[in-house]
Amino acid sequence: MTLLAAVSQAQSPAASAPAANTLDTVKVNGSRGGGVDPSIVDAAKSKVLSRNFASSCAFMSGYSAADDAVTLAYMRDFRLMDSPSNESERFSDLSPDGNAKTASVGSAIEEQTTAFGAGGKDAMAPATVCGAGDRRFAAGRNWIARKDKSLTQAFEAYEAGNYAEARARFEQGWKKLGYEEAALMLGRLHLLGLGTPRDTPKAIAWLREVVDARYDPVKDRFQFNPQKPDLINTRVEAALLLARIHLAGQGVARDPAQAYKWWSKALDYGFEPAGTLLAQAHLSGIGTQTDVKPALAYLEAASQAGDVTALYMLGQLYHHQLPRQPDGVPLDLQRAGAYYGAAAKAGHLDATLAAARMMDLGEGLPAPAPERAVVLYKDAALKGNADAQNALATFFYRGEVVPQNLATARQFFQAAAQRRQPDAMFNLAVMLAQGQGGDKDMAAAYAWCSLSKSLGHPQAAAALPVLAASLTPEEKARADAMLKPAPKKS
Secondary structure (H helix, E strand, O other), X not given: OOOOOOHHHOOOOOOOOOOOOHHHOOOOOOOOOOOOOHHHHHHHHHHHOOHHHOOOOOOOOXXXXXXXXXXXXXXXXOXXXXXXXXXHOOOOOOOOOOOOOOHHHHHHHHHHHOOOOOOOOOOOOOOXXXXXXXHHHHHHHHHHHHHOOHHHHHHHHHHXXXXXXXXXXXXXXXXXXXXXXXXXXXXXXXHHOOOOOOOHHHHHHHHHHHHOOOOOOOOOOOOOOOOOOOOOOHHHHHHHHHHHHHHHOOOOOOOHHHHHHHHXXXXXXXXXXXXHHHHHHHHHOOOOOOOHHHHHHHHHHHHHOOOHHHHHHHHHHHOOXXXXXXXXXXXXXXXXXXXXXXXXXXXXXXXXXXXHHHHHHOOOOOOOOHHHHHHHHHHHHHOOOHHHHHHHHHHHHHOOOOOOOHHHHHHHHHHHXXXXXXXXXHHHHHHHHHOOOOOOOHHHHHHHHHHHHHOOOHHHHHHHHHHXXXXXXXXXXXXXXXXXXXXXXX
């Protein structure tokens, strides 16, 4: 028996590897990196000063030059105020009830408070309007928020790795102003045991403070940005953390149904990729019944919102990844190719490979289109996809579509082999044994062939005894050293 003599008889472009479990692909922010982002603190302060945190009209914005008395007077004189009602909410936190000069403004507001609840004449007036207590509450809150540095100091300590100090500062910020960001970070600290003993129940309690806070479905709903898919807000992050805790059983009993519930919450909050998580839960029966119909509906909605993983999974559903079912998703190669193509354009590597393979094999097309396939293989290969690297290498090896270049083929086979692609390991072994595209190296050929065999490659299993018989004692020793390197000395 001779060594299998040609890569062309080995593996053609390798089949797409199974997609990663998307239930664990959502990134939950850890260290913010690069120091404290001032916008985080500014957004937190802006949030706690909104009217949602007051009993009625207690709205106070942070300091702005547009709120200066001189500026307001100028705007009134030149009739630039858009509405008198807007001015009624512009009061100073130093004197929320007005003073000698502004008593008339305060009196006007006081009159509004009695319009309906106290039997006022205006039947259409709201039952709850701005009162003196609300203004005082807002003024005090505004004063504290303007002076408060606890959140900035907490994030600085967190970034510096001083977790005990960070925990104390986050707790201070929560007690003073109820920052959701502080509650979220306290949940993370207790969950990971940073600056405090690991305590999942406490972590859950802090995360519940975030998700149970007041929520306006219109104003507070998260706007998913497909261009920045990792960007999430505190409420979404808390929901995803709660889902992960219950799915993994991290410090609590494993409860996939609870994970499903929190993915649903994240979707309600506006995080569209949560629909993709729910779809995979329905496809795999995690926390819910296996049912392809709701999975398809979730994926279609998520894909329309721009979630790239949803596009890829839709391609899989219409391709051949799942068994065909009478009431399931019909086989539709053209639609599968369209979904793969859309996800590929958005940068999804697995979708890029899947689209390339369909073109290479002519699936959903009148005929194979290797010229188009090579373009996609190259795109995925240069981004580190091992299967694409192996496929592209075969084109250079055979000289199909592209000029034959054995050195380039060997480089791509080696790149894929280093990522544990079994076909590439075997193909590289063949080239090393025959001295194709570079120096002949029987020891390295034996090592790569042995690794390919360990991953179940049938041709590697057949070729390995032939290679072993051709090795010199020195080559065999060097091959064994490659496969079993000596332990590092401590």
